[in-house]
Amino acid sequence: MTALSPRAAARRRIFVTGLRGLPGVMGGVETHCEELLPRIGADNPDLSFCVLGRQPYLPDASTEFQGIEVVALSSPKKVSLEAIVSTARSVWYARSRGADLMHIHAVGPALLVPAARLLGLRTVMTHHGADYDRAKWGRFAKAMLRLGERLGVRFANRIIAVSPSLERSLRRRYPAAANKISYIPNGAPTIDHDESGQDEALRKLGLRAGQFILAVGRLVPEKAFHDLIDAHADSGDTRTLVIVGAADHASDYAAKLQSRASASVIFAGRQPRSMLAHLYRTADLFVLPSYHEGLPISAxxxxxxxxxMLLSDIPANVDxxxxxxxxxxxxxxxxxxxxLRRPGGDFAIDAAALAKRFDWSRIAEQTASVYRAAMSG
Structure with a gap:
């Protein structure tokens, strides 16, 4: 990687952890950072960013993405250990690099907020949703995630909640921290779209425009794709159901879900963003049946x-x-x-209004303000 210039080195240094890495790494937090950080850096030349990712998900030890330094730290690829181990290493690494601010994403990594503060690091914690409500976690893991939320909210200098319902919940449950909690949503990403390759892209999956239902997400229980497959079968719907996504870790649930593949149910695996653009634009209906979300970037x-669009009525989706x-x-x-027995057009949305509500440029401006507040004390 090219060495940072003296001018870049003089900037206030913000280190970001709690994600697997970027660019092109599957996940809501990963997409959030990929969209957000380059925008903040472009609009705030006095700030520099280093994303501390996890080596199993990144091909290079260090690289740069749109002005953002990306460093891969060694991490076990094990669901119960990778977040906490990688975050602990990230906190120490940021301290050794003289960080001005540590931005920790999600409540699991937030277990390390007190350690970061003890090492003299000012911190921002983004709460992406109540991960302890996810079905994949056992009793001990859920207890640790709840503890991470409590420690993050108590000790972080500033807290960002990605949905208004989450902000209200945190303010109600942690009144002493209410004045340092801000609602800043995820944005509505614009995916580059080239219609010239659309037909060929669809043919690769055996699809025709307007004749399939689309769902996108990890193959985990809280996404409720099992409910969607059941409902699709019960409805008698002749449209093909296409599920895009994969499991980060092998699981009995993912294997059982994928065993239900058929001529009418296609598991398309991970897809590049260009292919997702084709699928979003040509699906007759996008469905997100989740039991748990933060603020769903796929939606x-x-x-x-x-x-x-058709979504379950959980608070994060209603938001x-x-x-x-x-x-x-x-x-x-x-x-x-x-x-699903009704035509997709019955579920049309106002795309322009949605894009205006969830504009990444405004979100970047609001996040930069939180950073400055945290660094100023």
Whole structure:
């Protein structure tokens, strides 16, 4: 990697952890940082960023992405250890590099906020959702995630909540920290789209425009793709169901889910963003049946692309602000099946209004203000 210039070295240094890495690494936090950090850096020349990712997910030990330094730190690729181990190493690395600010993403990594503060680091913690509500975690892991939330909220200099319902919940449960909690949402990413390759891209998956239903996300229980497959079968829907995404770690759930693949249910695996753009724009309907979300970037991407959308009515999805017709009761497979019997056009959205509400440029400006508040004390 090219050495940073003296001018860059003189900037206030912000180190970011809690994500696997970037660019092109699957995950909501990863997409959030990939969209956000280059925008902040471009608009704030006095700030420099270093993302501390996890070696198993990054091909190079160090690189640069749109002005952002990316360093891969050694980390076990084990669901119960990788976040906490990589964050601990990240905190020490940031301290050794003379960080002016540490930005820690998610409540699991937030367990290390007190350690960062003890080492003299000012910290911002972004709360991306109540991860302890995810079905994949056992009792001990859920207890640790709840502890991470408490420690992060108590000891971080500033806290960002990605949805208004999450902000309200944190203020209610942690009144002593209310004055340092800010609501700053995820944005609606714009994915570059070249229609010239659209037909060929769809043919690779055996699809035709307007004749399939799309779901995007990790193959984990809280995404409720099992409910969607059941409802799709019960509805008699002739549209193909396409599920894009994969599991970060091998699991019985993911294997069982993928065993339900058929001529009418396609598991497309991970797809590049260019392919996602084609799928969002040509699906007859985008469906997100989740039991748990922070503020779902896949739904924001689909909305930015103008897709017809149907979401479960959990608070994080409702926070997107669609019409009542765009929601169904979470976990109600009969209601979901009934919706799937209707044409996709019944679930049209106002894409321009959504893009305006979740504009990354404004989000970058708000986040930079939080950084400056945290560094100033």
């Amino acid at each position: 924001l991407e689909a909305g930015q692309a103008g897709a017809n 997107i602000g669609l019409e009542e017709r765009n929601y169904f009761p979470v976990g109600d497979k009969s209601a979901l099946a009934a919706c």
